[in-house]
Amino acid sequence: MWALSPVGLVNGLPLEVVGLCKCFGKTEALRGASFELRQGERLALLGPNGAGKSTMIRTLAARSVPDKGEVRVFGEPGRSAVARQLIGWIPQDLAIYGDLTARENMMAFAKFHGVPRRELKQRVQWALQWTGLHDRANHLVRTFSGGMKRRVNLACGVLHQPKILLLDEPTVGVDPQSRQRIFEMLDELSAAGTSLLLTTHHLDEAQDRSDRLLIMDAGRIIADGTIDELVDQTVGRSRLVRLRLDRQIHSAFRLPHHLSNHSGVQDSGDSDMTRIIDRTVETRISDVDRQLTQLIDSVHRQGYHVVDLDVQALSLHHVFLHLTGNKLRD
Amino acid sequence: MTWTVFTISLRRLLHSPVELVLTFVVPVAFFSVFALIFSKGVGIGSTPKTKVAITAQVDNLAAQTLVDSLQSNDGLRMISLVDENDNDGPTPTPKAVAQAVRNGTIAIGINIRKDKQGELAVDLLTDSSDQVAPQVVTAIVARELAMLHAKLARTQQQPEVMRRPSLDSPTEKTVPIAVPSEIHNPAAAKSEVKASTVEQPFANSIHVVDVMGEGKSSPIVSLYAAGIAVMFLLFGASGGGGAFLEERENTTLDRLLSTQMSMDQLLLGKWFYLTALGFVQVTVMFIWGQVIFGVDLASHLDGFIMMTIVTSGAAASFGLLLATLCKSRGQLNGLSVILILTMSALGGSMVPRYVMSDGMRRAGQWTFNAWALDGYDKVFWRELPVHTLWPQLSVLMGAGVGFLLVARALAVRWELE
Structure with a gap:
């Protein structure tokens, strides 16, 4: 693995985004979005479809000019030649040549990224090892599986040793094994000091594989923090409890007030946290040790028996829906 | 099920404007182009005027009468030639007329002279790449000679009248006009002085002389090769443009432009590749x-x-222009088929331009193919020195540069959203 310092320029934050605005006709794709990416950080950018994630990534990759706002890469303007050299972009689509071999693709993109001729072979050799495609180096990419193509797509964006890597849904459409492999590859880059910004719809991936999360909606950053911070700021530290009872639940079934109206949760506009569907009761409790017993006792008192019990910590999924709602976006 | 397959096929067609154009507009467009070529050119009895020049080596009333009648013939267009070596005479020399045929300035040279018996004889100096004009002019000259002989016979009180046969007077004596074998097979012409004989009462009066095909093996094939080559150059360049559009559609173009590469470098790289491939x-x-x-x-x-470098370069620019003009590969396919086939039809890749009317020939001058084919014609058929290629090279180079600049201007929209 080479030292990730292509131009030796390390001034300030890797990426600063201030008040980005971008309109397409009457559609406002970005409406004053601001955030920063820190050295070696893995930052996940989440949002429903149409939130502006792809426009944001394209703007950061200098493929879209913002109407307002500023992008700075290590203090340099985002569209400067230096910034381009410091950024690697992995588009969501497979932006590689299917009728070239893996080695030929990597060689071509290394040249496009300005890798010096004397280093080409070494870089491509590293990338082939890194992607686990050394044995298939001379095979046409169009003959590869989806996961292998994704890895080539990824490799073609890092051959110039970028300090910042922008990934637009890098694991879309691949199996869990390939996804695991891709995240191991990204972890390697992160460990070597590369700052990663990735968009994804896989919330579990974002939760497990990133240091910090940005949630975007309607062109704005609406949440920024670690998973713990976001949970605290939104749904709180409660646990989700799901009880399956022995028979259909009668309409007169009631839980004690302090269980059905969870006090530790910020108001999301949907204060009733209890849902009853067929034989299942779903509610949230803030103190498992005390309130779980009370909940089961209450069920018993109303003549039911608990046949199954599931206690879950609230996840990014809940935070995401809490912030962006359940309404379809497209 | 069958009905469902039928209806979904129809619905898919209706949802695809490009398919609709290819299905209904392109055939009509082509029919129109060919209808214009043939209705105002050969076929249905209205042959385009043949460009000729006359040189007369005989100075008597009969010769002057023949010249006058040919000059007033509706099927011929007289082209004035000035012989640089001999400006003394009223008509150009046979050498100048033959050279004009070689240059392509005229289709047929008519040389009026006396034969060994002192009778009027006509040499038709022909270009065997044009397979229509010699037949037309042979018939016209034979008719005018027959008319002249008839007039002379009347003057000398001769009872027999030689007239061109017609449906109105079927009993009149016919004048069979046979086409010399060289016209059917230009390669058979052995030399400039080799003449063929027209089988008619003036059998020894008309001589068809091929001034172009001598000493050449299968020369006409080079013209067809050029026609086909230019058409496929255009299709190849359009295919290259399609690959460019594919890159745009699958975001590879975006990715390339996010690297150190500029749009100028990208377009030039593609232009060099398409030019080299075409060559x-x-x-x-x-x-x-x-x-x-x-x-x-x-x-x-x-x-x-x-010719090939310049033509390939211009075709490459044309392909890139089409690509940058279109939004999708489907759109490009539709547009390129229409444009390339139309240009090929008008420009002479499909139908020789000599069969077209003057108007269609003028329209053909606006096509890429016509200039390229004229250049190859000068090289392989007329065997003119390379400096005479300057008009073709200039036009094709100008078109190539122009197309490339317009393509670059159109590509600005891809550089930045």
């Missing part, structure tokens, strides 16, 4: 033509290289 493509075709069909490539290498 090799045409060269392979002509080498094949030389090996199999006897096209004389080796003797015309300088002109061939110049």
